[in-house]
Amino acid sequence: xxxxxxxxxxxxxxxxxxxxxxxxxxxxxxxxxxxxxxxxxxxxxxxxxxxxxxxxxxxxxxxxxxxxxxxxxxxxxxxxxxxxxxxxxxxxxxxxxxxxxxxxxxxxxxxxxxxxxxxxxxxxxxxxxxxxxxxxxxxxxxxxxxxxxxxxxxxxxxxxxxxxxxxxxxxxxxxxxxxxxxxxxxxxxxxxxxxxxxxxxxxxxxxxxxxxxxxxxxxxxxxxxxxxxxxxxxxxxxxxxxxxxxxxxxxxxxxxxxxxxxxxxxxxxxxxxxxxxxxxxxxxxxxxxxxxxxxxxxxxxxxxxxxxxxxxxxxxxxxxxxxxxxxxxxxxxxxxxxxxxxxxxxxxxxxxxxxxxxxxxxxxxxxxxxxxxxxxxxxxxxxxxxxxxxxxxxxxxxxxxxxxxxxxxxxxxxxxxxxxxxxxxxxxxxxxxxxxxxxxxxxxxxxxxxxxxxxxxxxxxxxxxxxxxxxxxxxxxxxxxxxxxxxxxxxxxxxxxxxxxxxxxxxxxxxxxxxxxxxxxxxxxxxxxxxxxxxxxxxxxxxxxxxxxxxxxxxxxxxxxxxxxxxxxxxxxxxxxxxxxxxxxxxxxxxxxxxxxxxxxxxxxxxxxxxxxxxxxxxxxxxxxxxxxxxxxxxxxxxxxxxxxxxxxxxxxxxxxxxxxxxxxxxxxxxxxxxxxxxxxxxxxxxxxxxxxxxxxxxxxxxxxxxxxxx
Numbered sequence: 125x126x127x128x129x130x131x132x133x134x135x136x137x138x139x140x141x142x143x144x145x146x147x148x149x150x151x152x153x154x155x156x157x158x159x160x161x162x163x164x165x166x167x168x169x170x171x172x173x174x175x176x177x178x179x180x181x182x183x184x185x186x187x188x189x190x191x192x193x194x195x196x197x198x199x200x201x202x203x204x205x206x207x208x209x210x211x212x213x214x215x216x217x218x219x220x221x222x223x224x225x226x227x228x229x230x231x232x233x234x235x236x237x238x239x240x241x242x243x244x245x246x247x248x249x250x251x252x253x254x255x256x257x258x259x260x261x262x263x264x265x266x267x268x269x270x271x272x273x274x275x276x277x278x279x280x281x282x283x284x285x286x287x288x289x290x291x292x293x294x295x296x297x298x299x300x301x302x303x304x305x306x307x308x309x310x311x312x313x314x315x316x317x318x319x320x321x322x323x324x325x326x327x328x329x330x331x332x333x334x335x336x337x338x339x340x341x342x343x344x345x346x347x348x349x350x351x352x353x354x355x356x357x358x359x360x361x362x363x364x365x366x367x368x369x370x371x372x373x374x375x376x377x378x379x380x381x382x383x384x385x386x387x388x389x390x391x392x393x394x395x396x397x398x399x400x401x402x403x404x405x406x407x408x409x410x411x412x413x414x415x416x417x418x419x420x421x422x423x424x425x426x427x428x429x430x431x432x433x434x435x436x437x438x439x440x441x442x443x444x445x446x447x448x449x450x451x452x453x454x455x456x457x458x459x460x461x462x463x464x465x466x467x468x469x470x471x472x473x474x475x476x477x478x479x480x481x482x483x484x485x486x487x488x489x490x491x492x493x494x495x496x497x498x499x500x501x502x503x504x505x506x507x508x509x510x511x512x513x514x515x516x517x518x519x520x521x522x523x524x525x526x527x528x529x530x531x532x533x534x535x536x537x538x539x540x541x542x543x544x545x546x547x548x549x550x551x552x553x554x555x556x557x558x559x560x561x562x563x564x565x566x567x568x569x570x571x572x573x574x575x576x577x578x579x580x581x582x583x584x585x586x587x588x589x590x591x592x593x594x595x596x597x598x599x600x601x602x603x604x605x606x607x608x609x610x611x612x613x614x615x616x617x618x619x620x621x622x623x624x625x626x627x628x629x630x631x632x633x634x635x636x637x638x639x640x641x642x643x644x645x646x647x648x649x650x651x652x653x654x655x656x657x658x659x660x661x662x663x664x665x666x667x668x669x670x671x672x673x674x675x676x677x678x679x680x681x682x683x684x685x686x687x688x689x690x691x692x693x694x695x696x697x698x699x700x701x702x703x704x705x706x707x708x709x710x711x712x713x714x715x716x717x718x719x720x721x722x723x724x725x726x727x728x729x730x731x732x733x734x735x736x737x738x739x740x741x742x743x744x745x746x747x748x749x750x751x752x753x754x755x756x757x758x759x760x761x762x763x764x765x766x767x768x769x770x771x772x773x774x775x776x777x778x779x780x781x782x783x784x785x786x787x788x789x790x791x792x793x794x795x796x797x798x799x800x801x802x803x804x805x806x807x808x809x810x811x812x813x814x815x816x817x818x819x820x821x822x823x824x825x826x827x828x829x830x831x832x833x834x835x
Contacts, residue, residue: 154195154242159188159249159269168210168253169261174718174727177207177263185252186266194244198275199237204268204310206230211254212264217247223254224266227574229712231311231326232268236276268308280315281339283364285372289334289349292356292377297334299413299443300351300376303327303713307344311712315339318572320438323407325573327712330407330414332440342366348713349374352415352578353611354382357653357713379651380615380682385583386591386599388419390460390495391451391536391566392577397424401570408577409434411569413443415578418591419599420444423451423460426473430466445594450489451497454481455504459529460566461491463596478525492600495531495564498539500546501721509550512828516550517821518752518786519557522829527554530604531562535612535732537580538568539720544730548703552665555699555737556779558750562603562630563734565610575717580612580732585628606630606736613709613716613731614656614684615649618702620738629736632748640693646702648673648684648733653714656684656706656733664698664751664779673704694742695775697749704733751776755783764791766799773811781814795819 167173167181201216205224212224214235221235251266253259272279291298304327306312311327316338323330329338342364349358358374392412396405403411409431412420422429431446449462452471457478461471469488475481485491499509508514513522521527532554534547541547554561565580585607586598602608607630609615620627621643627633635642648656656677661669669689677685685704708716708729716729739748754776762768766788773781785800793800804819806812 154199154273157271159190160267163265163267167263171261173261173263175725188249192242192247195242197239200272200276200279201235206265208264210262213254215250234276234313282342282366283340284369286337287372290375292375301414302329303348305346323410323572328573330410332410354380380649386419386588388582389417389578390421391568393570397427403572409438409440411577413440417578418444421447421449421462423449425451425453442592457508458497460495462493464489464491482528494529496529497533498536511824515821516553517782517818519554531564534563535565535580536568538575542719542723556751558752562606563610583609608736610734613654614704614733616702616704616733616735617647618735619645632739634741642691644689644691646687648704650684656704658705660703662701697742698740699737702735706731751779752783754780759787770811778810778814781811782818785815785818
């Protein structure tokens with residue numbers, strides 16, 4: 125990429141003289157003063173949150189006493205924070221200045237010190253948690269606390285920056301995301317409030333017009349410009365001195381070629397309607413355009429919101445086609461539905477079973493898409509796919525509730541999992557049970573900055589030539605058929621090739637009787653700032669290829685790797701899925717979040733690209749047959765006897781065997797019977813592996829249900 129040019133800043137002697145005057149005027153009442161120069165670790169709760177914090181922490185609050193003079197005019201308190209997840213109150217002399225920003229990223233924040241708030245002599249400064257002891261532990265680092273004689277408004281406007289962002293290929297201004305990082309690697313406070321044309325947070329701007337003007341304190345900064353997953357990054361380093369006024373021109377270009385795919389985020393919130401997070405609906409329009417989301421689904425909690433008038437009012441409608449949806453938020457599941465008539469009756473969020481909820485969704489909205497959200501997260505003490513309610517190996521709801529959703533989140537970038545493959549395995553388990561369910565990537569963003577809208581997204585294979593005029597019915601039908609790829613920093617496209625024929629996600633491959641080999645091709649796409657290190661190929665949920673990806677694997681711009689595998693003709697029907705993995709993105713221009721409800725204290729993150737499923741009809745008899753249907757045929761033909769069923773598993777895989785084990789127990793068999801225990805040590809690998817996987821999952825179910833009452 126061409127190295128961006130750097131422009132010399134314009135020095136303003138008038139502004140500089142005014143700033144010196146401010147210091148002289150206020151110097152007598154409030155002297156610049158360092159209260160805490162280092163970083164202090166404090167913890168709310170008893171246990172360590174992450175392994176990169178010390179195991180022991182004796183401080184649950186920060187308490188500092190310092191000497192000062194009484195201030196007769198407004199001043200500024202500056203401080204560093206990092207890894208803040210819960211609420212923390214900032215108190216000066218028993219007066220609450222505000223709260224730390226709930227954001228895990230390192231940042232410098234500022235508070236106003238009203239005239240007279242500082243006392244002559246001893247003063248106290250405290251930071252304490254706002255929540256109760258029931259909240260999860262939160263390990264944070266705070267420090268570099270200092271007082272400045274200028275007011276926040278004066279300090280944040282020491283310099284003036286005007287930015288223009290252009291698309292390098294069209295030379296036109298374009299909506300995007302501007303990230304500013306100071307010399308300490310923090311997101312600094314900006315001299316800017318959100319306006320009708322840009323959304324502002326610490327170290328971050330989303331510009332709707334491609335332009336923004338704002339203040340900054342003097343210092344050294346790195347500016348990054350981007351527009352989500354499909355675009356390059358521009359980077360410029362600038363030294364600013366008090367009084368500088370600069371014009372900064374930045375440019376980006378498309379790097380990831382996604383022609384024929386619509387970028388969709390099915391899980392989007394606003395503070396305006398969901399009442400948590402911080403993104404107003406106007407700010408949400410800017411973030412959607414700034415991250416390149418072409419088909420945003422409005423899913424505020426138990427609201428049906430129409431983005432159309434807001435997008436038009438802000439002149440952003442040409443960048444995306446909005447769709448009204450709803451996150452039906454109940455005590456037993458959260459389900460996103462779309463498209464929904466804006467004026468439709470709201471589904472009843474007080475219902476207590478999946479069946480009654482879906483019935484009511486059908487009655488009130490007739491929504492064709494129903495997505496099960498974050499199935500491994502616990503809300504209201506209920507985890508839909510937790511072992512107390514669900515057997516993931518055979519996709520059995522233990523409360524007897526039918527599976528009636530047709531989409532499932534496998535990546536939620538606002539609620540990531542410790543094991544990034546867990547939900548993908550759950551989805552493949554549903555496919556094995558015969559459910560045609562579409563995999564979904566979404567952001568669950570409620571915020572402007574903390575969780576990035578569209579960071580995880582679903583690419584739907586349909587006409588994307590005009591983002592402002594997407595055919596919603598075409599996109600919905602393609603979604604229903606599973607013609608999708610799920611992206612979280614990577615994009616994985618899977619193709620099955622036989623002769624001149626090609627099949628992609630959501631399609632059925634019918635092999636001719638004389639075809640003994642097919643080829644499986646996978647492409648990993650991503651911008652230059654994303655990386656892949658592993659590519660997995662699954663057949664019926666089992667890994668059959670594990671390819672290491674290196675930087676040498678990169679091909680054309682935007683293509684991180686291309687892989688082609690020969691595959692002998694399968695002995696039975698199956699589904700193929702490809703998953704690319706890479707390291708999480710730590711840089712502040714697009715950081716991937718730590719696990720939301722972690723299983724361990726490991727804070728590491730991953731990027732993911734998951735194809736949709738391709739269905740292989742290998743036996744050419746009845747179309748595609750699921751592992752469960754194959755198991756039912758084997759069990760039926762064996763008269764329900766394992767001694768007869770197990771030898772038949774020689775030509776099948778572990779997914780089929782697991783369902784045979786399940787059918788045996790449902791029919792009244794016992795896991796302690798001689799024939800079941802013999803199968804656990806069978807010489808047939810598929811039988812042994814399938815029975816062991818099912819028994820392990822069944823044991824976890826029994827243990828969980830013993831300690832957790834069923835619904």
